[in-house]
Amino acid sequence: MAYKADILLGKIAKTHGHEGEVILRLENTFKNNIPELDWVFLLIEGKPVPFLLSDYEYSGAGILIAKFEGYNSSDVIKEFTGCEVFLETDRYKKYSVENISGLQGFRFYDKKNKITGTVKEIIENPGQLLLNIITEKNNSILIPFHPDLIISLDEANKTIRMDIPDGLAEIN
Numbered sequence: 001m002a003y004k005a006d007i008l009l010g011k012i013a014k015t016h017g018h019e020g021e022v023i024l025r026l027e028n029t030f031k032n033n034i035p036e037l038d039w040v041f042l043l044i045e046g047k048p049v050p051f052l053l054s055d056y057e058y059s060g061a062g063i064l065i066a067k068f069e070g071y072n073s074s075d076v077i078k079e080f081t082g083c084e085v086f087l088e089t090d091r092y093k094k095y096s097v098e099n100i101s102g103l104q105g106f107r108f109y110d111k112k113n114k115i116t117g118t119v120k121e122i123i124e125n126p127g128q129l130l131l132n133i134i135t136e137k138n139n140s141i142l143i144p145f146h147p148d149l150i151i152s153l154d155e156a157n158k159t160i161r162m163d164i165p166d167g168l169a170e171i172n
Contacts, residue, residue, distance in 0.1 A: 007087040020071040
């Protein structure tokens with residue numbers, strides 16, 4: 001199963017105590033805004049591996065003390081020191097026809113940063129939603145809004161990154 005674990009929560013700095021807990025240094029976005037956590041993904045050898053959190057506590061100053069289900073020894077958990085920890089995003093699923101207007105004003109980036117701009121409007125075409133992107137060069141490009149094309153959607157920073165088909169910008 002492929003995971004869409006693309007929201008960086010932080011990085012495991014070191015072990016904590018002898019019961020298998022780790023100290024996770026949080027990204028700035030999460031320092032004062034810890035989401036409800038259950039599953040997280042550790043990037044191991046370039047692949048997101050799911051881990052269930054059995055317990056976690058925010059200790060302030062951007063530090064989260066976390067314990068993974070089934071890991072009860074600092075000897076075992078120390079292998080994960082330095083691993084980046086991600087959250088799986090399915091936030092884009094909440095953007096339906098009724099509330100997709102919430103994307104208006106978001107900064108848009110394609111996968112290779114060739115196309116950047118701002119979402120000006122959402123166009124409802126029969127069978128498909130389109131994002132009208134106003135580029136840095138003041139051009140208008142229509143991008144199909146489909147979950148399979150979304151790489152990341154960051155509501156806090158109001159950005160959306162999509163993997164759009166090659167040549168799409170040229171046909172607009």
